[in-house]
Amino acid sequence: MAGKNWKQYFDFSAIEKNRTNGLCKLCHRNYKDKSGVFSNFLKHLKRQHPLEYNRVFNSEYEYFTEDRNGIEDAHEPIDLTNIKEKENRIILSITKNLIIRCNLPLNLVEKPAFRDFMKECSLKYRPVSAKRLKHDIIPSLKSIVLTRIHEKLDTTDHVTLTVDIWSDRRCRSFI
Incomplete structure (x- = not known):
């Protein structure tokens, strides 16, 4: 303030x-x-x-809610005094910033050290499971991003793509 x-x-x-x-x-x-x-x-x-x-x-x-890399919360400003909504914002932030942007593993949220850290940050934090992240939160963020990509492509006349093909030591190819 x-x-x-x-x-x-x-x-x-x-x-x-x-x-x-x-x-x-x-x-x-x-x-x-x-x-x-x-x-x-x-x-x-x-x-x-x-x-x-x-x-x-x-x-x-x-x-406080600046858009980063096209992933933002898909709701209006909320009252931070509501514990449930604040909890959801923390979980979304963990997912967007740690799991997606830092490319950390999903099981990070289930490690005791991470849970202790979150208890220090927010006393009323209730731990989230990797299963909930995988099946509920990440797919909802994915649908938001896919919708934005489709909207952008609908308004674009020409698109240029670059594809990189490589192989590992066993000669398996990847795109």
């Missing part, structure tokens, strides 16, 4: 040991946090003033 948006809801003042004091303009409660860190103020706004929280974060939603 930008600094001017925070000042809309809090009066900030510096206190000892590199800390910031913030007085909520809506309910006149005092909160403290490290300088440059706004997590306590964010939690207060989210819990005590959800309408203002939604107003601020719905206007900044476009910044």
